Amino acid sequence: MRAIRQSNKLQNVRYDVRGPILEEAQRLEAEGHKILKLNIGNTAPFGFEAPEAILADMKHHLHHAQGYSDSRGIYSARTAVAQYYQSRGLKDTQVEDVYIGNGVSELITMVLQAFVDDGNEILVPAPDYPLWTGAVSLTGGTPVHYLCDEENGWNPDLADIESKITENTHAIVIINPNNPTGAVYSEDVVRGLVDIARRHDLVVMADEIYEKILFEDAVHHHAATFAGDDVLCLTFSGLSKAYRVCGYRAGWVMISGPKHLAEDFLEGLTLLANMRMCANVPAQHAIQTALGGYQSISELIGPDGRFYEQSMLAWRMLNEIPGVSCVKPMGSLYTFPRLDPEIYPIDNDQDFVIDLLRAKKILVTHGTGFNWVAPDHFRLVTLPDVDVLEEAIGRIADFLEDYRHR
Ligand code: PLP
Numbered sequence: 567m568r569a570i571r572q573s574n575k576l577q578n579v580r581y582d583v584r585g586p587i588l589e590e591a592q593r594l595e596a597e598g599h600k601i602l603k604l605n606i607g608n609t610a611p612f613g614f615e616a617p618e619a620i621l622a623d624m625k626h627h628l629h630h631a632q633g634y635s636d637s638r639g640i641y642s643a644r645t646a647v648a649q650y651y652q653s654r655g656l657k658d659t660q661v662e663d664v665y666i667g668n669g670v671s672e673l674i675t676m677v678l679q680a681f682v683d684d685g686n687e688i689l690v691p692a693p694d695y696p697l698w699t700g701a702v703s704l705t706g707g708t709p710v711h712y713l714c715d716e717e718n719g720w721n722p723d724l725a726d727i728e729s730k731i732t733e734n735t736h737a738i739v740i741i742n743p744n745n746p747t748g749a750v751y752s753e754d755v756v757r758g759l760v761d762i763a764r765r766h767d768l769v770v771m772a773d774e775i776y777e778k779i780l781f782e783d784a785v786h787h788h789a790a791t792f793a794g795d796d797v798l799c800l801t802f803s804g805l806s807k808a809y810r811v812c813g814y815r816a817g818w819v820m821i822s823g824p825k826h827l828a829e830d831f832l833e834g835l836t837l838l839a840n841m842r843m844c845a846n847v848p849a850q851h852a853i854q855t856a857l858g859g860y861q862s863i864s865e866l867i868g869p870d871g872r873f874y875e876q877s878m879l880a881w882r883m884l885n886e887i888p889g890v891s892c893v894k895p896m897g898s899l900y901t902f903p904r905l906d907p908e909i910y911p912i913d914n915d916q917d918f919v920i921d922l923l924r925a926k927k928i929l930v931t932h933g934t935g936f937n938w939v940a941p942d943h944f945r946l947v948t949l950p951d952v953d954v955l956e957e958a959i960g961r962i963a964d965f966l967e968d969y970r971h972r
Contacts, residue, residue: 748895
C-alpha cells in the first residue's frame with residue numbers, strides 16, 4: 567500500500583501548545599520523570615473544583631440526557647445564554663441566536679468553516695490563542711496577524727490593524743481578556759476595534775472565554791455592546807474556565823447585530839451543527855445553572871483568591887529575573903514574559919522550551935506557538951498553587967542563569 571499522507575489542508579495548520587513540546591514531556595514521563603505541565607490552561611489537575619451546583623445538575627440530568635439534543639443546543643441552555651447577554655446590556659438577543667458547542671473550540675472551527683472562503687483574509691491578533699490561526703488556515707482562508715503592543719499593555723495596535731485591511735478582509739478576531747498576554751482591553755480599545763469593523767464592513771469574532779477572570783479594577787467590555795445593530799458580532803464563551811469544567815466541553819456562540827444580513831451564513835452554520843448532531847448533552851444542562859447561580863469565580867479572582875495571588879506571584883517573580891520582563895496580567899490564567907534578546911539570544915524558541923523541559927522538568931509554551939513575531943517570549947500558565955509556582959519559577963530562573971553564562 568502507498569504511504570498515507572495527511573491532507574494538503576493541514577499544510578499550514580499548527581497547534582503548538584499540544585505539539586512536539588508535549589510529546590517530549592510525555593517521553594520524559596515515560597522514562598519516569600515528574601513533569602510540571604504549565605503549557606495549557608487546564609484547571610482540574612491543579613486542585614480547582616467545579617461549583618457543586620454544576621455537578622449536581624449534570625448528575626440530575628444524566629439519565630434523561632442520553633439522546634441527541636437539538637443540534638443548536640437544548641432550549642434552557644440557549645435561553646440562559648440569550649438572557650445572560652441581555653443582562654449584560656445587549657439588545658435583541660434571542661434563543662435562536664445561540665449555538666451550543668463542545669467547547670468554544672468546536673464553535674470556532676464550525677463558524678470559520680461556515681464563513682470563510684479560499685483566499686478570504688481574517689485579522690487575528692499576534693500573539694493569539696493559536697486555534698484561531700490554525701482554524702482559519704484549515705478553511706483555506708488567510709490569517710493576517712495584527713500586532714498587540716507589549717509596550718502598551720499588550721493592547722491591539724489599531725493603526726497596524728488599519729494598515730492590514732484589504733478588499734479581501736472579512737472579519738476581525740478579538741481575544742479579550744487575552745490568552746496568552748493576560749491583557750484586558752479598555753472601553754476605548756474595544757470601541758476602537760469595533761469602529762474599525764464598522765468602517766470596513768468586517769464581522770467581529772469576539773472570543774471572551776476569560777470574561778469573568780479579571781483582576782483588581784479590570785472591567786470587561788463585550789465587543790457586541792458597541793457593535794450594536796449595524797455590525798455582526800459573534801461572541802464566544804463557555805464553562806471551561808470560569809466554571810472550571812474544561813473536560814465537560816460546554817461553550818456557546820451568541821450572534822448579535824444585523825442578523826437579517828447573515829441569514830445565509832447562519833443557514834450554513836446550522837447545517838454544520840446538524841452534521842455533528844449536537845454538543846455533549848449532560849454538560850448543556852449545566853449552562854443554565856452556571857450562568858444563573860452564585861458566581862464562585864469571584865472567590866478565586868479577589869484579593870485572597872488563588873487565581874489572583876498566583877498570577878501576581880508569577881508576574882513579580884518573573885520580573886525579578888535578569889533580562890526578563892513581564893506585563894502585569896489583568897485577567898485570564900497566563901503570563902507572557904519577554905526574554906531580552908541581548909541577554910538570551912534565542913534562535914528557536916521551541917528548542918529553548920524543550921531545553922528548559924529537559925533540564926528542569928517544567929513545560930511552558932514558546933511564544934511563536936502563539937504566532938508571536940520573534941523567538942523571545944514564552945507563556946507560563948499560572949494555575950499551580952503559590953508554593954509549586956514559586957518552586958517552578960525558581961527553576962526557570964536557575965535555567966536562565968545557566969543560559970546567560972554558557
Ligand atoms: N479561546 C481561548 C482564548 C482559549 O484560551 C481557549 C482554551 O484555552 C479556548 C478558546 C477553548 O476553550 P474550550 O474549552 O471552550 O474549547
